[in-house]
Amino acid sequence: MVTYDHYLEEPGSLEVEYFSTFATQRAGNDFHSFWAEFEYGATAWWTAELYLDGQTTFNDSTLFTGFRWENRIRLLQYEHVINPVLYIEYEQISGADKILKEVEGHDVEADEVASNAVAREEHNHELEFKLLLSGNVKGWNIAENTLAAKNLTGGNPWEFGYAVGASRPLALKASAQRCSFCRENFIAGIEMYGGLGNRHSFGLRETSHYLAPVVAWDLPSNWTIRISPGFGLNDNSHRFLLRWGLSREFPGFGATLGRWLGEHS
Amino acid sequence: MRRILSVFVLILLVLSHARAQSDSSKHAAKRKPFYTELAKAPPRAAARPNLLESDPEAVAAGAKLFAMHCAECHGEMANGTRRAPSLRAGQVQSATPGALFWVLTNGVVRRGMPVWSKLPEPQRWQLVSYIKSLSNFASQGP
Numbered sequence: 001m002v003t004y005d006h007y008l009e010e011p012g013s014l015e016v017e018y019f020s021t022f023a024t025q026r027a028g029n030d031f032h033s034f035w036a037e038f039e040y041g042a043t044a045w046w047t048a049e050l051y052l053d054g055q056t057t058f059n060d061s062t063l064f065t066g067f068r069w070e071n072r073i074r075l076l077q078y079e080h081v082i083n084p085v086l087y088i089e090y091e092q093i094s095g096a097d098k099i100l101k102e103v104e105g106h107d108v109e110a111d112e113v114a115s116n117a118v119a120r121e122e123h124n125h126e127l128e129f130k131l132l133l134s135g136n137v138k139g140w141n142i143a144e145n146t147l148a149a150k151n152l153t154g155g156n157p158w159e160f161g162y163a164v165g166a167s168r169p170l171a172l173k174a175s176a177q178r179c180s181f182c183r184e185n186f187i188a189g190i191e192m193y194g195g196l197g198n199r200h201s202f203g204l205r206e207t208s209h210y211l212a213p214v215v216a217w218d219l220p221s222n223w224t225i226r227i228s229p230g231f232g233l234n235d236n237s238h239r240f241l242l243r244w245g246l247s248r249e250f251p252g253f254g255a256t257l258g259r260w261l262g263e264h265s
Numbered sequence: 266m267r268r269i270l271s272v273f274v275l276i277l278l279v280l281s282h283a284r285a286q287s288d289s290s291k292h293a294a295k296r297k298p299f300y301t302e303l304a305k306a307p308p309r310a311a312a313r314p315n316l317l318e319s320d321p322e323a324v325a326a327g328a329k330l331f332a333m334h335c336a337e338c339h340g341e342m343a344n345g346t347r348r349a350p351s352l353r354a355g356q357v358q359s360a361t362p363g364a365l366f367w368v369l370t371n372g373v374v375r376r377g378m379p380v381w382s383k384l385p386e387p388q389r390w391q392l393v394s395y396i397k398s399l400s401n402f403a404s405q406g407p
Binding site (some may be wrong): 011012077095139175 | 327
């Protein structure tokens with residue numbers, strides 16, 4: 001859910017996803033944040049994604065909180081034990097953004113206490129870089145992401161974060177029949193993610209961390225459902241996060257669009 | 266305003282890429298085939314036997330996986346399309362199972378074939394079993 005492996009979208013394919021996070025909030029209102037994601041395989045080594053973020057804070061309001069443009073670039077031509085992918089993201093979001101797509105710097109639960117009317121007045125332009133490392137061992141995918149982010153508004157320092165995860169399909173062999181409930185369609189895993197402070201105060205002090213089991217269900221009709229309950233590991237973390245997502249892949253979208261453009265020009 | 270402009274630029278990028286993909290697919294047929302990648306498999310990888318060769322369900326399971334992941338580019342009958350070559354061609358059918366497995370695992374990233382190591386090893390061998398089974402039918406490849 002939070003940890004990326006090194007696999008990119010297939011070239012020309014478009015994946016559309018709705019993703020949702022419910023979070024408990026001490027000393028404030030619980031909230032439900034959500035995003036729409038459009039992921040496109042530009043080439044076999046480059047995937048681009050557009051996110052549109054929003055949130056509902058209970059007893060407060062619902063609002064659009066901004067957009068993100070993400071790029072993942074595969075660095076090596078062939079598969080290795082560890083496969084690096086460079087992740088570059090530009091965000092233009094308000095202070096009311098609560099999607100918690102990653103945890104960075106000194107992000108803590110108390111950051112989300114402010115009302116939407118106050119928080120939305122803050123505007124952030126942020127650049128985010130990640131080095132995604134991932135590999136496969138005996139059917140398990142093990143991935144580690146290191147994050148560095150810089151808010152371009154104001155004199156904010158570079159902030160850091162991490163995510164690690166492991167996942168495995170419930171069956172490694174595919175069954176001969178087309179089926180929705182075959183074990184190979186289910187992937188289970190666990191991930192941990194959190195902040196590592198910033199350039200002036202690197203480390204675990206005043207940071208939040210989460211541990212989250214994850215289950216994904218790939219349907220033969222190109223739909224995928226993912227769900228992950230997350231648990232805060234210290235007093236700075238939300239006690240509970242429930243993430244879930246629903247996505248649909250459109251293979252050959254680029255070629256279809258290309259043909260359409262060719263016919264109409 | 267800046268937000269609207271940024272989204273507009275992004276949409277333009279996607280449209281221009283789609284247009285470029287349309288143009289490149291027109292020229293795909295003129296490009297040299299991808300079969301040379303099979304020869305790049307290291308000898309040790311090429312010599313690996315298919316672990317599921319004697320599995321009676323491997324071909325059927327591979328056919329299912331092919332329809333889900335490969336048919337979009339290689340064609341439903343694996344005859345090839347403008348985007349990817351025929352898998353019935355002699356170069357593919359005469360390749361060792363290990364060489365096919367190696368290309369599946371590593372993809373041909375520079376030429377648009379993604380890596381398929383996200384499929385567990387047994388599923389990649391099932392795909393190899395299916396691709397090899399195509400030699401039992403009349404070759405319709407180049």
